[in-house]
Structure formats: C-alpha cells, structure tokens
Amino acid sequence: MPAERFPVEAGHVMAFARAIGDFNPVYHDATAAAATEVGSIIAPPTFVQASAHFDDDYPLRPRPGVRWFGSGAAAPAPKEPDERAAPAPAPSSGTSGGTGLHAEQHYTYHRPLRAGEVLTVHARAGETWEKQGRRGGLLTFREGITEYRDTEGAPVVTARSVSVMTSQTVRDPA
Amino acid sequence: MTASTRAFAVGDVHEAVVVDGLTRTQIVQYAGASGDFNPIHTDEVFATQVAGYPSVFAHGMLTMGMTGRMLTDLVGDGRLTRFGGRFTAQVWPGDTLTTTAAVSGVDERDGERFATFDVSTANQHGVAVFTGSAEARVDS
Numbered sequence: 001m002p003a004e005r006f007p008v009e010a011g012h013v014m015a016f017a018r019a020i021g022d023f024n025p026v027y028h029d030a031t032a033a034a035a036t037e038v039g040s041i042i043a044p045p046t047f048v049q050a051s052a053h054f055d056d057d058y059p060l061r062p063r064p065g066v067r068w069f070g071s072g073a074a075a076p077a078p079k080e081p082d083e084r085a086a087p088a089p090a091p092s093s094g095t096s097g098g099t100g101l102h103a104e105q106h107y108t109y110h111r112p113l114r115a116g117e118v119l120t121v122h123a124r125a126g127e128t129w130e131k132q133g134r135r136g137g138l139l140t141f142r143e144g145i146t147e148y149r150d151t152e153g154a155p156v157v158t159a160r161s162v163s164v165m166t167s168q169t170v171r172d173p174a
Numbered sequence: 175m176t177a178s179t180r181a182f183a184v185g186d187v188h189e190a191v192v193v194d195g196l197t198r199t200q201i202v203q204y205a206g207a208s209g210d211f212n213p214i215h216t217d218e219v220f221a222t223q224v225a226g227y228p229s230v231f232a233h234g235m236l237t238m239g240m241t242g243r244m245l246t247d248l249v250g251d252g253r254l255t256r257f258g259g260r261f262t263a264q265v266w267p268g269d270t271l272t273t274t275a276a277v278s279g280v281d282e283r284d285g286e287r288f289a290t291f292d293v294s295t296a297n298q299h300g301v302a303v304f305t306g307s308a309e310a311r312v313d314s
Contacts, residue, residue: 052210062211069220103260
C-alpha cells in the first residue's frame with residue numbers, strides 16, 4: 001500500500017531538490033520564494049515520488065523486522081543467471097505502480113504543490129499488458145495511477161506510472 | 175528562475191546539460207531524498223555480484239528529476255501542467271546528460287496560453303535515456 005498521508009515538509013523538499021541538482025531558491029529559501037510568482041516554497045515536479053518515505057510497507061527501504069536484500073559483510077548468494085530478475089527479490093513498489101523496473105512516469109499538475117501542505121494519497125492499479133523483449137524473455141507491464149489531493153479533497157498532482165517486470169537482467173528496459 | 179518571461183514559438187529548441195559526470199554519491203543522495211534505497215542503485219556489491227549489472231545505475235526518477243529541472247528553468251516556477259515520458263536506457267555513474275526541449279505547440283485555452291514540448295534527455299553517446307513531453311502555462 002502506498003502512503004495514505006503525505007506531509008510535504010520544507011526540509012524534505014530542500015533535500016530532494018539538492019539530490020536532483022536543482023538549487024533554485026524557490027525550493028529552499030522562503031524569503032526568496034515569497035518574491036516569486038508562486039509566492040512560497042514549492043516542490044519540484046517529480047517530488048511526489050518521495051511519498052515512499054511515508055509508506056510504512058515500502059519494500060525498497062530497510063524496515064524493522066524485515067531482512068534487507070542488499071549486501072552486508074558479504075553479498076547475498078548470486079542467483080543463477082536465468083533466475084536474475086531486476087530488481088532481485090521483486091519487491092512490490094506502491095509508488096512505481098507494481099514490481100520491477102520503472103518504465104514510464106507521467107504527471108498532471110493541477111496547481112503548484114507547496115511546502116507545508118499535507119496530501120492524501122489515492123492509488124489504484126491500472127492496466128496490465130505483456131510484450132516480447134528484444135533479447136527474448138517476456139516483459140510484463142503494470143500501470144498504477146496515484147492521485148495526490150489536498151485537505152479540501154482537490155487534486156494537486158495525478159501520477160501514472162508503468163513498471164516492467166522482466167524474466168532476465170535487462171540493460172535497456174522497454 | 176521566477177516567472178516565465180520567454181516567448182515560445184513552435185520549432186524552438188532549448189537544450190541544457192543536466193548532469194556532468196554523474197557520481198555514485200548523487201545516486202545515493204537521490205535514494206535518501208526519494209526513499210528508494212533499492213540496492214541496484216545504492217550497493218555496488220549487490221548490483222554487480224547479485225543482480226549481474228556492470229555497476230550501480232541511477233534511478234529512472236533521478237533522470238526524470240534532472241530533466242524536470244531543465245524544464246522548470248525554461249518555463250518558470252510552478253508552471254508545468256503536464257510532464258511525462260519513458261525511461262529508454264539506463265544511466266550509469268560518469269554519464270553526462272543533456273536535455274532537449276523542442277516546442278511542439280502553442281495553444282490558447284480558457285484565456286491562458288500553453289506551450290507543449292517534446293522532451294528528450296540523452297547521454298554522452300547520444301543515446302536517449304528519457305523521452306517524453308511536457309506542457310506549461312506560458313505568458314501571452
């Protein structure tokens with residue numbers, strides 16, 4: 001399940017903007033942002049992806065009581081080549097629409113998303129389809145639609161993602 | 175960037191380098207900010223020895239985030255109305271990415287003006303890693 005409640009915090013927006021290499025003051029400086037057209041700190045266009053932090057069951061983050069699948073002192077045992085799937089234990093990702101590698105992402109912006117807002121997250125599965133991969137192996141595509149709404153229930157961002165599950169390690173998804 | 179003050183015309187092509195020599199540290203920084211710690215992005219031992227990749231590689235959403243920065247620098251803060259696309263190739267440490275946004279349309283709707291863009295981000299070999307489109311509210 002994706003997060004149900006997503007508080008958009010100013011420090012989180014700043015850290016996210018830094019990570020994508022965007023040092024625009026509208027993402028971290030309240031005084032500078034007040035003088036812009038939008039008038040306050042807003043979030044970058046892809047920020048809602050970070051709602052994963054508020055999903056208690058998000059599988060791509062180490063969680064208490066769940067053995068993490070990455071390396072520690074040693075790597076986990078390699079899989080047989082024909083069992084290799086990417087990502088390895090195929091965890092389900094609520095914010096990327098299913099399992100496997102991220103193939104597509106589409107956003108509709110109903111208005112700017114502002115730091116300090118608390119969004120509610122409404123996710124549903126979309127379509128599923130299959131396609132033969134270029135290097136053999138069946139590709140399974142899954143669509144997920146997530147609507148982020150404000151406290152009035154009005155949509156702020158609508159996200160549509162497509163993920164692809166492959167039967168072998170891929171160099172070029174989709 | 176503040177408001178968009180540019181005039182956009184169909185056929186205009188805008189281009190910017192969005193990362194020059196991607197570092198593993200930036201990939202980890204994105205993992206921390208986004209919450210996606212998948213070891214194929216954050217753990218070289220896992221990525222190479224378990225998953226069978228030549229190294230860790232960037233989250234598709236890091237590429238899209240960097241691409242989005244080019245667009246917001248171009249059209250102004252909070253002006254995107256749509257942005258989307260496909261991840262067409264993986265992005266590796268050391269890659270230099272350039273985003274191109276070509277104006278594909280300019281339309282009036284409900285008294286406002288919107289520009290649409292064909293968007294593509296390519297690596298230093300000219301291989302597209304993200305292709306899509308965007309729409310933004312622009313000044314009349």
